[in-house]
Amino acid sequence: MTLLALLLAACDGEPPAQLRVAGGDPERGRAVAASHGCGACHVIPGVRGANSWAGPPLMEWARRGYLAGHLPNSPENLVAWLRDPQAIAPGSAMPNLGLTEKEARDAAAYLFTLGADQLPPVPAGLPLGPKEAGPREEPRIRPRA
Template sequence: MSRRIPDRWFLLLALPLLLAVPGCAHTDPPPPPEVRAGRPDRGATLIAQYGCGSCHTIPGIDRANGLVGPPLTRFGSRSYIAGKLVNNADNLQHWITDPQAVVPGNAMPDLGVSPIDAQDIAAYLYTLD
């Protein structure tokens, strides 16, 4: 004859596990990336000067309504850059200064963006979250 555990004992034993599982599944999202030394105000000006808006839609930039590249809305909340690089400051600056080195043959041209300009452009893009 098998011995059966009463249902109430089963519930008492299972309850702590049921309460613990949802806590394990929830993690807070990481903070948005940022460029600590960058100047977002200067970045916005540079985005206009380099003509980034001719290919991208970029909030806060006049006439930045291009449809060639992806819209850069909520850029700070994105996980990846160009589908290849984890979205962080170093990777974004690398992408901005030399996109062909990251994804050869992609549509983004090498615009000759200097490292300091890329830093400020990245700082602006990270305000878009």
């Protein structure tokens, strides 16, 4: 029974703490994405009709390192992007869709569930911990001479 509960928990795409959006509700966010036409430009798994490649596909969003090509992909940066893309990337083809703060938080929370079950144990860009590199001495891969 406990094992079943663990397996189910592992499948629901709950993001790790650093990718959780304060005040965001993923299920509402899925509805926000559907009702605000995000699918007219993006592929978004789980959102009906969101299958356009006009903009970048948003599948496995939790695994992305950068947002709009230069901002670290953090919850707060994503919320800011969704509220006003033009403020971050003037001239971007992504329009300001007039999301409220709450709608942006919900949508961001939904996006961070995508691919959350496939995250490596250490966030991208951070060095491995002392016990995480396996049994061999580091560096494990030396550059060729």
